[in-house]
Structure formats: C-alpha cells, structure tokens
Amino acid sequence: xxxxxxxLLVVVFAFAGCQxxxxxxxxxxxxxxxxxxxxxxxxxxxxxxxxxxEALVAEFNQTHDSIKxxxxxxxxxxxxxxxxxxxxxxxxxLPHVAHLGAAPLLGETGAIVPITDFTDGxxxxxxxxxxxxxxxxxxxxxxxxxMPFNNSVPLLYxxxxxxxxxxxxxDSPPKTWKEVIEYGKALTQDTDGNGEIDQWGFNTHSxxxxxxxxxxxxxxxxxxxxxxxxxxxxxxxxxxxxxxxxKLVTEHRIMPPAQHNEAKSDFLAGKLGMFxxxxxxxxxxxxxxxxxLGAAPLxxxxxxxxxxxxGGGSLVIFQNEDPAMLDAAWEFVKWMTSPQxxxxxxxxxxxxxxxxxxxxxPELASYLEENPLRRVPIEALEYSYAIPIFVSLGTSDGQLxxxxxxxxxxxxxxxxxxxxxxxxxxxxxxERLQEQE
Amino acid sequence: MSGLVGSRLAMRAKLWRHPRQMVFAxxxxxxxxxxxxxxxxxxxxxxxxxxKGTAELFTYPPTWIPRVWRFRNxxxxxxAAPFALYFFNSLFVALVxxxxxxxxCSLAAYAFARMEFKxxxxxxxxxxxxxxxxxQATLIPSxxxxxxxxxxxxxxxxxxxxxxxxxxxxxxxxxxxxxxxxLEDAATMDGCGRLRFLGQVILPLTKPVLASQxxxxxxxxxNSYLWPLIVTTSKHLRTIQVGLRYFVGQEGGTQWGIFMAxxxxxxxxxxxxxxxVQKSFVEGIAMTGVRG
Numbered sequence: 001x002x003x004x005x006x007x008l009l010v011v012v013f014a015f016a017g018c019q020x021x022x023x024x025x026x027x028x029x030x031x032x033x034x035x036x037x038x039x040x041x042x043x044x045x046x047x048x049x050x051x052x053x054e055a056l057v058a059e060f061n062q063t064h065d066s067i068k069x070x071x072x073x074x075x076x077x078x079x080x081x082x083x084x085x086x087x088x089x090x091x092x093x094l095p096h097v098a099h100l101g102a103a104p105l106l107g108e109t110g111a112i113v114p115i116t117d118f119t120d121g122x123x124x125x126x127x128x129x130x131x132x133x134x135x136x137x138x139x140x141x142x143x144x145x146x147m148p149f150n151n152s153v154p155l156l157y158x159x160x161x162x163x164x165x166x167x168x169x170x171d172s173p174p175k176t177w178k179e180v181i182e183y184g185k186a187l188t189q190d191t192d193g194n195g196e197i198d199q200w201g202f203n204t205h206s207x208x209x210x211x212x213x214x215x216x217x218x219x220x221x222x223x224x225x226x227x228x229x230x231x232x233x234x235x236x237x238x239x240x241x242x243x244x245x246x247k248l249v250t251e252h253r254i255m256p257p258a259q260h261n262e263a264k265s266d267f268l269a270g271k272l273g274m275f276x277x278x279x280x281x282x283x284x285x286x287x288x289x290x291x292x293l294g295a296a297p298l299x300x301x302x303x304x305x306x307x308x309x310x311g312g313g314s315l316v317i318f319q320n321e322d323p324a325m326l327d328a329a330w331e332f333v334k335w336m337t338s339p340q341x342x343x344x345x346x347x348x349x350x351x352x353x354x355x356x357x358x359x360x361x362p363e364l365a366s367y368l369e370e371n372p373l374r375r376v377p378i379e380a381l382e383y384s385y386a387i388p389i390f391v392s393l394g395t396s397d398g399q400l401x402x403x404x405x406x407x408x409x410x411x412x413x414x415x416x417x418x419x420x421x422x423x424x425x426x427x428x429x430x431e432r433l434q435e436q437e
Numbered sequence: 438m439s440g441l442v443g444s445r446l447a448m449r450a451k452l453w454r455h456p457r458q459m460v461f462a463x464x465x466x467x468x469x470x471x472x473x474x475x476x477x478x479x480x481x482x483x484x485x486x487x488x489k490g491t492a493e494l495f496t497y498p499p500t501w502i503p504r505v506w507r508f509r510n511x512x513x514x515x516x517a518a519p520f521a522l523y524f525f526n527s528l529f530v531a532l533v534x535x536x537x538x539x540x541x542c543s544l545a546a547y548a549f550a551r552m553e554f555k556x557x558x559x560x561x562x563x564x565x566x567x568x569x570x571x572x573q574a575t576l577i578p579s580x581x582x583x584x585x586x587x588x589x590x591x592x593x594x595x596x597x598x599x600x601x602x603x604x605x606x607x608x609x610x611x612x613x614x615x616x617x618x619x620l621e622d623a624a625t626m627d628g629c630g631r632l633r634f635l636g637q638v639i640l641p642l643t644k645p646v647l648a649s650q651x652x653x654x655x656x657x658x659x660n661s662y663l664w665p666l667i668v669t670t671s672k673h674l675r676t677i678q679v680g681l682r683y684f685v686g687q688e689g690g691t692q693w694g695i696f697m698a699x700x701x702x703x704x705x706x707x708x709x710x711x712x713x714v715q716k717s718f719v720e721g722i723a724m725t726g727v728r729g
Contacts, residue, residue: 047686268495
C-alpha cells in the first residue's frame with residue numbers, strides 16, 4: 001500500500017514537472033454573441049448539503065435569463081481535487097467555476113483567476129463586509145484566489161442527558177481545556193460494572209490535525225515561518241498542547257486512545273459525553289441523536305481567547321480567453337456568495353454565514369430563535385482564524401494526525417512526535433518549492 | 438449440477454465413516470458457518486439500515502429489526518438521482534467490457550498457450566508485469582492518452598481501456614494449456630482451423646474459467662469509481678458508483694438510510710450475475726483446487 005502510494009506520488013510529480021511549464025490550460029469554447037452563456041460548474045458537496053447547492057443553482061438559473069449554469073457533482077474534496085489537477089496538467093477542458101476545498105493551492109498553476117480581479121472590479125463587492133478570516137482562508141502567496149462559500153468551525157458537541165446523569169449542568173458546558181478534563185472525569189464511567197470503561201468523557205472526530213492546530217494557535221504557537229519554508233510544530237508552545245492532548249488519554253483517562261474513527265457513532269449512540277467535530281455536522285446530529293444535544297465553542301486555555309480555526313470549501317473561477325465568460329462566471333459566484341445565498345446555506349446546513357453583520361439579519365435572527373444551537377458556531381466566528389494555506393498543507397495534516405496517534409498510543413513523546421512531523425513537512429516543502437522553480 | 442451434488446454427498450458419506458473424520462468435519466462446518474456469518478453480516482446490516490429512519494440509525498444497543506419500517510427510503514433513493522440512467526450506463530459499460538475481455542483474452546491466451554512465435558515468452562512476461570502496476574500509478578498517463586485520442590467524456594473512455602486484461606489472459610492461458618495437444622492434432626487432421634478449434638473445442642471445455650473471468654470483469658467494472666469519475670464529466674455518462682457517492686456528505690449530512698437503500702439496489706446486479714454463473718464458478722474453483 002505504502003509502496004503503491006510512493007509510486008503514485010513519483011508519477012504524479014514527474015508529470016507535474018513536465019506539464020506545468022507548458023502554459024495555461026485550454027479554455028472552454030467561447031460563446032456566440034446574443035446567445036445565453038452556459039457555465040459549467042463542478043461542485044463537491046453531496047448528501048443533504050448537496051441538495052442545498054442544487055437549489056441555489058436552480059434559483060440562479062431561474063432569475064438569470066442570459067446565463068445558464070450546468071452544475072455537476074464531481075465527488076468529495078479529495079476526488080474533485082484529483083480531477084481538477086489531472087485536467088490542469090493535461091491542459092484539458094476545465095469548468096468555468098468549481099467548488100473545492102483548499103482552493104488557493106491551485107493559484108500557482110495559473111489555472112484560476114485571483115478572485116480579487118472581480119471583487120475589486122467594476123461589478124465588485126465590498127470585501128470588508130466579509131470576515132477577514134475567510135479571506136485569509138482563501139489566500140496563498142499573498143493573493144486572494146477564491147471566494148469563501150461553505151465554511152465551518154470546530155464545535156464541542158455534548159450529550160445533555162449524560163451531563164445530567166453525571167451531575168453536571170448542561171447549561172454551562174466547559175469553556176476551558178481544564179474544565180473539559182473535570183467534566184470528562186465525571187462523564188467517564190464503567191456503567192455496567194465489568195471493570196471496563198464503556199462511556200467515555202471526551203473524544204474528537206478523525207480530523208485531529210484541525211483541532212490540534214487550533215490548540216497550537218490558542219497557546220500562541222506559530223504554524224509556519226514567515227517565508228513559508230519551515231513549519232514551527234516543535235516550538236515549546238506547540239509541544240505543550242500535544243502533551244495536553246496526550247494526557248487526556250494517559251493521565252486523565254477521559255479519552256480512549258486512537259479511536260477517532262468510531263467517535264461519531266459512539267457519540268450518537270450515547271456512549272460519549274463530549275465530541276469535538278465540525279459545525280457542519282450540526283443539522284444531522286440534531287436529527288440523528290436520540291438524546292438532548294448541546295453545543296459549545298472550541299474550549300480555550302484559561303484566560304485566553306479560543307481560536308476557531310475555520311474549514312470548508314470555496315468557489316474558484318478558471319481562466320478563460322473570453323471576458324464575457326469570465327464576467328458571467330463572476331456574476332454566478334457573486335450571486336452564490338451573496339448575503340441572501342449565505343443566509344439560505346447557513347439556515348439549511350451546518351455551515352456558517354460569511355458576513356460580519358449576519359447576526360443582525362432579521363431572517364437569521366428569527367431562525368436562530370427557533371434553532372438556538374445554530375447560534376453557537378455563528379457567535380464563535382468572533383474568534384475565527386484561518387490556518388495559513390501553504391504548499392505542503394496535505395502532508396502537514398497527515399503528519400499531525402500521525403503525531404497525535406503516536407502520542408495517544410504512547411509510542412512517542414509529544415516532543416519526539418512533533419520533531420518528526422516537522423522534519424517530514426519541511427522536507428516536503430523544500431521538495432515542492434524546488435519543483436516549482 | 439447433479440454430478441456436483443452427487444460427489445458432495447459421496448464425500449460427506451465418506452467423512453461420516455470414521456469418528457476422527459467426523460470431528461474434523463464438524464470443526465470444518467463450524468469454521469465454514471462462522472465464515473458465512475462474517476460474510477453475510479455486512480449485507481444484513483446494510484438491509485437493516487436501509488429500512489430505518491434517521492432517529493434509529495445510531496441507537497445503542499443497535500437494533501437489527503427496525504422498530505419503524507421505512508420502505509420509503511427505497512423510493513427516496515431511486516428518486517434522488519437519475520438511477521435508471523446510471524444503471525443503463527453501468528450495465529452497458531460492464532457488459533461491453535466483459536464481452537470484450539472474453540474475446541480478447543481467449544484469443545491472446547490461445548496464442549500464448551498453443552502457438553510458437555518469436556518473443557512469446559518476453560511478450561507474456563510483459564503482459565504479466567502490467568498486473569503489478571497499481572491503477573493509481575497509471576491514472577494520469579492513461580488520462581493524457583485519452584485526451585490525445587479525444588476520448589475524454591465519452592463511452593470510449595469507460596470501455597476501451599479495459600477491453601484487454603492481463604490477468605484474464607494469464608488465467609485463460611493456464612486453462613488452455615491443460616487441453617491435451619492430441620485433441621488439437623486430431624482436429625487439425627480433420628481439417629479444423631485454429632479459430633474453429635478455439636471456438637468449438639477449447640472454449641466449451643474451459644467454460645468454468647471463462648465464467649470466473651466474466652464474473653471478475655463484470656464485478657470490477659460495476660464497482661469502479663475513480664476512473665469513471667475522472668474521465669467523464671457529463672451527467673449522462675455517469676455510472677452507478679459515482680451516483681452512490683453523491684449520497685455521502687462532505688462533513689456530516691449523509692442520509693444513511695437512503696444511502697443504504699441505494700446500495701442495496703446497486704449491489705443487486707453483481708449478486709444476480711454471481712448466481713447466474715455460480716455453477717460454473719464453483720466448478721472452476723473446484724477445478725483449480727483439485728489440480729496438482
């Protein structure tokens with residue numbers, strides 16, 4: 001398996017090396033004047049969120065006579081990226097607009113137009129209305145490449161029924177990591193008395209890198225050096241946070257070691273007290289949980305602000321020789337990310353509105369009256385922050401997950417695990433930068 | 438069929454003769470029973486989940502029999518995407534590929550098994566070595582090739598690259614080599630050509646192996662996901678697995694009941710094809726097991 005992966009990477013990069021120089025990918029054929037413009041749009045949200053995207057596209061098509069958007073689902077974030085990269089390297093037909101995760105990484109290929117070419121143009125928008133963290137999330141190499149669309153933050157979900165049974169107040173969930181440990185100890189129980197713990201206090205979803213890097217930032221650690229050539233994962237502040245994480249397993253015993261893949265079903269089955277996961281899960285949890293659900297912002301360190309590290313997907317516009325096509329593409333992207341669309345998306349999914357003044361919108365306010373839990377991720381945006389997007393982000397995520405696992409299993413100390421992670425990511429950055437030259 | 442059942446009965450009668458063999462047989466059946474349960478379990482769980490509402494999905498302890506039966510999941514699943522079209526595409530592609538592989542593999546296997554030509558062994562080794570390269574490694578080169586041919590986003594991209602299969606050639610060659618050469622000599626004396634001999638003597642004699650190859654080809658194509666996703670873009674060319682993926686949310690939002698209902702009807706054709714060729718398939722495995 002490992003070997004196959006290495007072979008794959010070698011081949012991919014071999015092609016990356018020989019294809020990337022050859023100029024820009026071919027554009028779709030241009031449109032004859034007078035006809036309605038047809039835009040190809042690839043998106044990567046399935047399930048119930050996918051339905052919401054389709055509904056938005058349908059409404060756009062209904063309200064715009066001169067533009068027709070043809071939306072096609074192209075798999076999840078990983079698959080659509082594979083598809084877009086293959087097309088970029090083969091200089092094959094790309095869509096006009098696509099919805100992707102980690103979109104700014106496409107910037108260096110020359111395949112997409114920086115979104116600021118449109119936002120700051122004649123048909124532009126006031127960028128200051130959207131939270132800064134979302135712009136940062138869509139930036140790389142000093143340019144804003146993509147438009148924030150569906151974004152989420154980590155939430156601490158909790159089981160109110162289990163809180164009550166453990167004598168905890170479900171209306172005051174833990175705010176700090178210290179409180180998480182206290183609450184966790186009360187929630188971790190051997191309910192059937194067979195000597196084995198069958199109800200755990202705390203666990204996280206499998207994307208542990210997301211929560212760990214948020215914790216790094218909470219403790220004042222930097223993610224990457226200013227020149228973006230070295231990650232700073234083995235700083236004392238970072239190491240201290242992974243140590244804290246490890247202690248949840250080894251010392252405080254409120255989290256089972258390396259069981260993040262099962263955590264979601266454990267939580268929904270009522271066998272886990274607190275669960276750290278994306279706010280995108282909120283609507284489905286409300287539906288699937290057979291207990292009273294609670295949600296709180298990401299815990300912080302005592303006396304510090306939390307850092308709500310944002311995640312999610314963005315919209316990109318691909319290069320096109322025909323300015324009319326580009327204008328139409330922007331018209332569509334602008335519409336999809338407008339306050340109305342943002343309201344529509346955030347009241348039907350667990351994604352958050354991207355606008356600063358969202359909480360003042362009357363429609364949202366009345367919606368939150370009826371769905372008070374949805375308020376939690378939106379209010380958490382006060383502390384939103386974007387992890388820097390750099391070339392080796394994918395490698396880095398994998399290495400952080402590995403470090404978490406080895407610490408949870410006691411195979412390495414936090415310092416050792418992060419030393420390794422840093423070394424691997426740094427080497428990967430160096431290699432990629434060399435290829436780009 | 439009768440021959441197979443007969444031989445099994447004979448085998449069982451033999452097994453019961455000695456107490457030691459009885460114990461051995463009992464253990465064997467316990468093991469087989471366990472293996473059968475392990476294999477059927479996920480399928481039953483899929484069926485069970487496909488009939489549940491969201492509220493019952495994650496209850497603990499889990500329920501095997503839904504408290505509320507939701508047959509609507511099947512209707513919802515069928516209507517969630519153009520599944521009739523996806524079925525047509527997948528069936529068309531899988532059948533074309535299966536037929537194509539049977540033709541190309543048997544012709545090539547015949548050449549490797551029976552004809553003498555320069556570089557035969559090198560060519561055969563080259564064929565075999567292609568089975569050792571993972572699909573992921575050939576993905577981008579194949580994509581570039583299809584682009585040059587202007588085949589991206591066509592049925593050609595879904596079928597042509599799979600019309601030959603090195604493993605199939607290998608398997609059929611091994612089977613063809615067991616046909617006695619005298620048979621061919623006799624046929625040749627009677628004026629039978631190579632093609633006719635292949636079609637009228639070899640193929641009927643190796644039916645079980647052909648059936649196995651057909652099943653593998655059908656199943657692999659029916660299940661393939663990444664390749665069709667990468668090489669097609671238009672909705673009307675989408676295959677069944679791509680349709681299934683759509684039920685899976687990016688971060689939450691997967692409607693498991695409906696998703697599993699769709700999985701049930703998507704997996705049906707493979708099960709049906711298995712039953713269709715089961716007899717030959719079992720014989721094929723028995724044949725390979727007995728030899729040597």
